[in-house]
Amino acid sequence: MTIHLRPLVREDLNAVLAIERVSFSDPWTRGMFLSELEPRGYNQAFGAVDTATGELVGYCFIWVLVEDEIHIANIAVRPSHRKLGVGRLMINEVIRRGKEAKAGGITLEVRESNTGAREFYRKLGFEEAGRRVGYYRKPFEDALILRLSL
Ligand SMILES: CC(C)(COP(=O)(O)OP(=O)(O)OC[C@H]1O[C@@H](n2cnc3c(N)ncnc32)[C@H](O)[C@@H]1OP(=O)(O)O)[C@@H](O)C(=O)NCCC(=O)NCCS
Secondary structure: OOEEEEEHHHHHHHHHHHHHHHHHOOOOOOHHHHHHOOOOOEEEEEEEEEOOOOOOEEEEEEEOOOOOEEEEEEEEHHHHHHOOHHHHHHHHHHHHHHHHHHEEEEEEEEEEEOOOHHHHHHHHOEEEEEEEEEEEOOOOOOEEEEEOOO
């Protein structure tokens, strides 16, 4: 499988929503994604495309705070393409952008019960940096803050 990364555009939103809805119990809405695609100076979004089929198989939304931190607002891979290195490829791209922006680190929130994602981040070098009590709904749950130092 060959994957390439490219910027996300509005035409990707149906494919993004299809992945989002099977990936999260409290998925982002179309409106949330649309707002993230509006240029605000610090928000960036890219997708992972299966070169063989042209299909979108993953996406990543980040906030690049120059000389500060990169925040991963959303990341997911289509279930059919998980455990094949797509997530790692996207995180490596975030790391590249973070270094370019001279960011000190990459942060994100993850549901405490999301053991699969926590293991994924642990393998990529992220460490626990805090907790946000009651951060999530559907179901109500704490978030762990994870951070990778750059
Ligand atoms: C978390 C997620 C993005 C990982 O993407 P992925 O493409 O499957 O990850 P990769 O294939 O690049 O995996 C990288 C490493 O993490 C490991 N890993 C990935 N998912 C894992 C899981 N569920 N359990 C244990 N290890 C896992 C892989 O085995 C691999 O380790 P290796 O290099 O030692 O073989 C994907 O599972 C997903 O979309 N989950 C649903 C959405 C979600 O939870 N997003 C994160 C919210 S904070």
